Amino acid sequence: MLRSLLYVPGSSPRFLEKAHERGADAIIIDLEDAVAANEKDAARAALARTVPMVGQRGAAVIVRINTHDETTMLADASAACEAGALALYIPKVSSPEVLHQLDRHLEPLESAANRPPMRFAPLIEDPAGLLNATSIATGPRVFALSAGGEDLATSMGAQPTPEVLRIPKLMIHYAAKAAGVLSFGLLRSTADYADKTALAAAISEAKDFGFDGATCIHPSVVSLLNDGFAPSxxxxxxxxxxxxxxxxxxxxxxxxxxxxxxxxxxxxxxxxxxxxxxxxx
Incomplete structure (x- = not known):
């Protein structure tokens, strides 16, 4: 089970060094939104050290790459592959084409390293991706789908309220279930991690709907996710x-x-x- 997926900024040694102590089922080393533009190259170069470090207690290690330009995207994917990461979190996926591009890019690297194929978790963050969720879910290497609630709301000129996000998140969830892959998320934004009562209720609701787990940006949420998504x-x-x-x-x-x-x-x-x-x- 991947009940809890903890985001850790790839440029923050303080958070990376303690990530393995948090009890998360997976650690997502973030090279994208949590890393300043002038620190992205260093965060990518550090993956050779940070991937094994955050995974030392058995957590699955996933890397969220940048997709704003092809050169950076492929460099991030290469570094994650060479560092031994299990999977890529791929933001702003609007169609399956980017998955096929990454698949072709990684095949020779994996073969040369004699390592298992990396898996993909596309993040759907705009209306085009939402309407293409079914084809994205059946793309190469996909093991899970998730919605980027804040970006999705922003792309629609909307606010990330539960009412705004509910139907889009359910559409992505149903696409994941139809494809037989995992579905990560809550039916609300996870930006407000301080309201533990509301978070616990949202986790219980997501579990009832069949979501498999969710990401979080603060270690204090990990235990809520682990308890909430695990069968009692x-x-x-x-x-x-x-x-x-x-x-x-x-x-x-x-x-x-x-x-x-x-x-x-x-x-x-x-x-x-x-x-x-x-x-x-």
Whole structure:
């Protein structure tokens, strides 16, 4: 499970050195918005050191690259690949073409390094990307989709309120689920990380909708994400009991049955099995 994905500025030694202590399932080393223009080259060059450093306790290491120009994009991707990062977070993806370009660029580098192929998590941040979400989700190497709420609202001349972001984020979420890839996000902007009560409610809502996890920009949110997106002990216990009842019913030649006062049929059993599988995956 990738429940929590913590952004860390690629130009901040203080945050990078402590990132592995935060308990996040994944660390996203950010070369894009969190890094000043005059520090981007140094942050990229440092990946050879920072990628293994932030991943030393087993967190998946992902690099958010720049896509504002081709030269910088490919240089960022090359450095992330050579440093051993698992995946790229690719901002401002409006169509699958950029994914195909990166795929072609990385293949010979991966072959020369004898390393597994990197995976892609496109960030959809404008209306064109939103309307192309289905084709982006089925692009090469994609393992997850996410919405960039602040940029998406800005590109529409809108405010990043829950009402504005809800439908676009759900559209991207549905595209991810249709393609069988992970879906990261909350149905609101994550810029206000201080309101823990509102964040906990948003995480619970996102879990109900089937989101797999979410990114955060502050370490204090990591535990909320880990707890909120993980199945609770009560949920797991009930799922195991339901599966046992379903297996017994199947042995007796019974399809639908009643479990703890509620009607149960195949979709409900399938959901319980999926819950168990996610918790042990």
């Amino acid at each position: 002990a009560e949920e797991l216990d009930r799922a195991r009991r339901l599966i046992a009842a379903a297996d017994a019913a199947a042995q007796a030649g019974i399809g639908a049955f009643t479990f703890e006062g509620k009607f149960v049929d195949l979709p409900i059993v399938t959901r319980a099995r999926a819950l168990i599988a996610r918790s042990s995956g």
